[in-house]
Amino acid sequence: MVNKNDIRRKIISAEDTETEKPKIPEPCVMVIFGASGDLTKRMLMPALFQLYCEKLLPENFTVIGFSRKELDHVSFRKLMQESVKEFNEPDNFSEDSWKEFEKNIFYYSAGYHDINSYKHIKTELDKFDKKKNTDGNRLFYMAVPPDTIPVIIENLGLSGLNKTVREDSWTRIILEKPFGYDLESALELNKKVSHYFTENQIYRIDHYLGKESVQNILVTRFANGIFEPIWNRNYVEYVEITSSESIGIEGRGGYFDNSGTLRDMVQNHLLQLVGYAAMEPPSVFDSKSIRDESLKVFQALRPIKVEEVEKNVIRGQYISSMIRGLRSSGYREEEGVTLHSRTETYIAMKFFIDNWRWGGVPFYIRTGKKLPTRATELVIHFKATPYRLFKRKNDIAESYNMLIIRIQPDEGILIKFAMKVPGTEFKVQNVNMDFHYSDLSHVKLPSAYGKLILDCMLGDSTLFIRADAVEACWRFIQPILDAWKEFPKIKVYGYPGGSWGPDCADDLIAGKDFTWRNPCKNLTDDDKFCEL
Numbered sequence: 001m002v003n004k005n006d007i008r009r010k011i012i013s014a015e016d017t018e019t020e021k022p023k024i025p026e027p028c029v030m031v032i033f034g035a036s037g038d039l040t041k042r043m044l045m046p047a048l049f050q051l052y053c054e055k056l057l058p059e060n061f062t063v064i065g066f067s068r069k070e071l072d073h074v075s076f077r078k079l080m081q082e083s084v085k086e087f088n089e090p091d092n093f094s095e096d097s098w099k100e101f102e103k104n105i106f107y108y109s110a111g112y113h114d115i116n117s118y119k120h121i122k123t124e125l126d127k128f129d130k131k132k133n134t135d136g137n138r139l140f141y142m143a144v145p146p147d148t149i150p151v152i153i154e155n156l157g158l159s160g161l162n163k164t165v166r167e168d169s170w171t172r173i174i175l176e177k178p179f180g181y182d183l184e185s186a187l188e189l190n191k192k193v194s195h196y197f198t199e200n201q202i203y204r205i206d207h208y209l210g211k212e213s214v215q216n217i218l219v220t221r222f223a224n225g226i227f228e229p230i231w232n233r234n235y236v237e238y239v240e241i242t243s244s245e246s247i248g249i250e251g252r253g254g255y256f257d258n259s260g261t262l263r264d265m266v267q268n269h270l271l272q273l274v275g276y277a278a279m280e281p282p283s284v285f286d287s288k289s290i291r292d293e294s295l296k297v298f299q300a301l302r303p304i305k306v307e308e309v310e311k312n313v314i315r316g317q318y319i320s321s322m323i324r325g326l327r328s329s330g331y332r333e334e335e336g337v338t339l340h341s342r343t344e345t346y347i348a349m350k351f352f353i354d355n356w357r358w359g360g361v362p363f364y365i366r367t368g369k370k371l372p373t374r375a376t377e378l379v380i381h382f383k384a385t386p387y388r389l390f391k392r393k394n395d396i397a398e399s400y401n402m403l404i405i406r407i408q409p410d411e412g413i414l415i416k417f418a419m420k421v422p423g424t425e426f427k428v429q430n431v432n433m434d435f436h437y438s439d440l441s442h443v444k445l446p447s448a449y450g451k452l453i454l455d456c457m458l459g460d461s462t463l464f465i466r467a468d469a470v471e472a473c474w475r476f477i478q479p480i481l482d483a484w485k486e487f488p489k490i491k492v493y494g495y496p497g498g499s500w501g502p503d504c505a506d507d508l509i510a511g512k513d514f515t516w517r518n519p520c521k522n523l524t525d526d527d528k529f530c531e532l
């Protein structure tokens with residue numbers, strides 16, 4: 001019997017994709033502030049180790065961990081080794097490679113407020129330049145809670161660590177999201193960081209832009225002649241983005257309860273996806289042009305008026321439920337969450353982009369925790385044919401073509417279109433044209449953090465957020481925060497963990513033919529996204 005995967009493999013063979021020689025950054029030292037925290041353990045160190053194993057890091061490379069916790073070099077290395085084992089794919093860990101890699105890891109503990117510790121780091125960095133030939137190139141990574149960032153920036157500035165060491169060396173800083181807590185604090189943070197660093201030293205990270213499939217949105221749109229002519233209000237009925245997570249807040253109650261999904265996911269990740277889906281083609285593919293074009297999208301987002309928030313922005317919070325026979329706790333039972341918390345763990349919203357390409361086309365985005373599955377996808381719903389020549393017994397919604405860009409998991413692209421069912425009658429049915437990245441068996445998708453750290457070391461800021469874009473996104477989000485504050489009666493809907501969120505979110509999108517497209521919850525190896 002012919003195996004479906006064999007056919008796929010034949011269609012896309014290794015020769016069809018070019019592998020280019022990767023660029024290796026110049027020697028450098030990376031200083032991680034918040035080195036004993038969750039982000040370093042789960043994301044940064046596994047990403048660095050993967051880069052090391054793939055020989056993408058410079059030969060002369062050093063990581064310095066910096067945080068308040070009392071640890072020495074050896075115990076920090078041990079801690080990192082355990083994390084890398086836990087958070088890297090199991091067959092990606094080699095003891096021998098780790099032994100080599102850990103020789104480049106060092107740790108210093110000190111308070112972030114203590115200027116002397118920065119002076120100490122400066123002396124150490126100078127020593128590393130000599131001992132390890134790191135050439136004066138420095139990358140500071142802020143893996144700390146948002147309220148700690150300003151004091152670190154200030155102390156880096158006061159101790160002179162913000163300056164480049166030599167004319168031909170570089171000093172860069174990566175700032176983790178959330179970038180600010182609201183518009184005012186984001187403006188303040190931009191002011192503070194730009195006081196000590198120039199904009200081309202500042203890399204505001206949003207790990208969604210490091211995902212291969214997100215970058216592929218640009219390639220799909222701008223490297224193919226067939227999509228761009230129909231990627232506009234003349235042919236598109238609406239655009240939908242879903243980013244669902246099956247996990248809850250995973251012990252991050254302290255942070256999350258003061259943040260909520262609007263700040264945690266929408267202001268950054270989802271709006272960045274909107275930027276890529278909606279931008280105009282840049283005239284050249286460089287950092288400035290790409291970032292200019294996504295900025296124009298953010299500036300064209302039609303502000304949701306305070307009085308329209310209740311109707312257009314649905315917020316929800318997961319409540320306890322039974323998932324696969326087991327009790328799943330509600331958000332208010334999570335550690336670090338206040339008893340009567342009204343923090344949202346789910347958002348569904350509708351908005352418009354006021355420009356010539358998108359005028360009148362609704363954008364629907366939705367994201368939440370404890371939904372039935374982990375999946376992120378961008379769906380372009382095209383308009384139906386002017387009239388229905390063929391009758392369809394099934395779903396009227398099938399008269400609309402869809403292009404689905406699966407961001408994760410099972411990264412790929414799916415096009416749904418109508419076909420004649422073989423037989424004597426003109427029966428019509430929708431079929432799939434489906435590409436899965438996994439079919440390129442020789443291609444290993446790089447981790448989003450790895451890609452972005454590498455880009456920063458190479459001085460490529462294309463996939464990082466510029467100050468003006470952060471501010472434009474907050475300008476769009478701020479009226480929603482204001483409305484919630486001014487009108488606390490705006491409902492926070494409870495939804496059972498394991499469901500697709502509050503029912504009323506359906507009313508946002510429900511038209512005569514439409515509803516949300518739910519990625520399937522029962523993933524099987526054969527068809528990870530069964531079509532509902």
Ligand code: BG6
Nearest residue numbers: 177207243245264265269376408
């Ligand atoms: C982070 C959020 O930025 O993104 C988390 O703080 C969220 O709450 C995570 O879980 C989702 O990222 P991914 O890559 O798993 O979709």
